[in-house]
Every structure is written in structure tokens, then in C-alpha cells.
Amino acid sequence: MPEQETPEPEPTGDGAVDGAAETEKQIAELEDSWRRTAAELDNVRKRCAKDVIRAREQERAWVAARWLPVLDNLERALEHASSDPDQIVEGVRAVHQQALAVLADLGYPRRDDETGKAFDPAHHEAVSTVTGDDLVPGTVAHVVRPGYGTDGEILRPASVVVATRSA
């Protein structure tokens, strides 16, 4: 809806001359309102394009910054590697858990426990098939590479080996 109310055409008054002047004024006001709304439309379009670019940049920086502590800890684990090689495994395991936590926090948890579930092309990507007496055909026999995301938003489907009926 217009921000300003459209002036209602006033009933033409006393004389024809007054009426004509009134009408001309009304037309001029309408044209002015229209032009201003059109200019605002143009501004909003331009501003929107800038807002979208800025939103992307901000989000990129925000998400990238979440990984810096993971990198810091990875470097710390490597620094201690030469002095105590056994310690690095524990350190890297902790970094791995931290990385999973960052992803989950961004809305993309690791999708575990896919083995045995019915194959679902929305969540799984079949990389090969396998047959076996203890396998239910059409289910995930083995996860080759884990998937990430929620049911509503899959960031990456899990790469899986699918059980099939033996020939």
C-alpha cells in the first residue's frame, strides 16, 4: 500500500476555473507521489542487492572464524608431536571432536548410526553394493564416508555400501 494516502478527487467547487486549477494541482501531486514512490523502489532494489552481498560476506567471516580455534589446537598438537609422539593421537582426537562440535553448532551434525537403515537417496549416496546372508536387501550395509546435516538440511549425504539381494 502507498505510504501516503492517495488524495480523493475533491468535488469541483464554485467555478470552472477554480475546478481546473484544483484538478491540475491534484494531477501534479499524484505525479509527484508516484515519482517519489518509484525513486524509493529504485533505492530499495539497489540497497537490497548490497544487503545480500554484505550478508554473504558477514556469514562467510563468521563461519570461517569458528574454525580458527580448531586450527590453533591442531597446531598445538603438532608442536608437541616431536617431544611426545603418543600425545599427538589424544590431541588430534580432541581436535576432531572440536571440529564435529563446530559443524553441529552450525546446524550440520554428523549423521551417525546409518548402518542398517533403509537406503534413502535423500540421505545416502550409494557407492557400491554388497550381498550377504546377514544383510537385509535395500539397507545400508556400511558407511564409507559419513554424512552431515539434519533431516531437513543435508549438507552432504553419507557415502554408503548398499545391501542387495543375492543373484
Place this chain on the structure above:
Amino acid sequence: MPEQETPEPEPTGDGAVDGAAETEKQIAELEDSWRRTAAELDNVRKRCAKDVIRAREQERAWVAARWLPVLDNLERALEHASSDPDQIVEGVRAVHQQALAVLADLGYPRRDDETGKAFDPAHHEAVSTVTGDDLVPGTVAHVVRPGYGTDGEILRPASVVVATRSA
């Protein structure tokens, strides 16, 4: 500018009645154009708000997905840790390089070689000070935690120890 041209007031024609009808038609058209532009303005505003939200979501997913190969490789390095503990150090070093490459590719390279540079609050965060005969006061004596980003866009300033004049 309006998408449609504002109709120019036509010279009033033969009779007063014709002129009045013409004018009324012109006013109705102007009002219609204005209303449509105002409705479009409203639509663009609403669409823009949605565009910004969607841009953020897309960017978040895109940036997060860049880290999945890093995680995959971190997991692979850990899987091999029990069989060959020495190999994990090389594997983790490679993952670390991969993580740095992802950050650089996102526009946030690691800022190396800060030691010896003049302290600059835009790029450095002083965590402590140090004095020494071989140190130039006001320069970075030592980097405690690396910074990331370009001169134009610092993602995180480097945490540094600053050299000061001895008392």
C-alpha cells in the same frame, strides 16, 4: 525513475465535458500507476528480507561444506594412528596444510612473518611486552597466536608480544 512514463496532460480538446472525462481518466491512470508502484515497493521490501536470510543460509552451508574434506582426512589420519603412530604426524601436518588452504581460499590467509614488523593495532593484539637489546621497541617480538585475513579484511588479529624500551 518510474518504469512507466508519466502520461503528459493532453491539451483539453473540443468540449468541457470531453475535457473533464479526459482529466478523470488521467487521474485514475495516475492513481493506478502509483498504487502499482507502491505495491511493487512493498513486494521488493519483503522479498529482500527473504533474500538476505537465504543468502546467509547458502553461504553458511557453502563455507561449512569446505571443511568436510578436512574432517575426512583428520579421521583417516586417526584411523591409521593405531597401526602406525609415526604416520599420524605426517597425516596431521597434511590436514593442517589443507585447513590453511581452505581458509586462504575463503579469503583469509594465515598472516605469517609478523615478527619484527611495527606493532599495528589493526593487525595485532598485544598480549604482553618484552624488552631486549636485540629488539626494536614498538615492533612485534613474538607471535603467540597467528592472525588470519588480508590487510583489507582481518578475520582475527595476531596475538603478539610487543618489544618495549627498557626502563
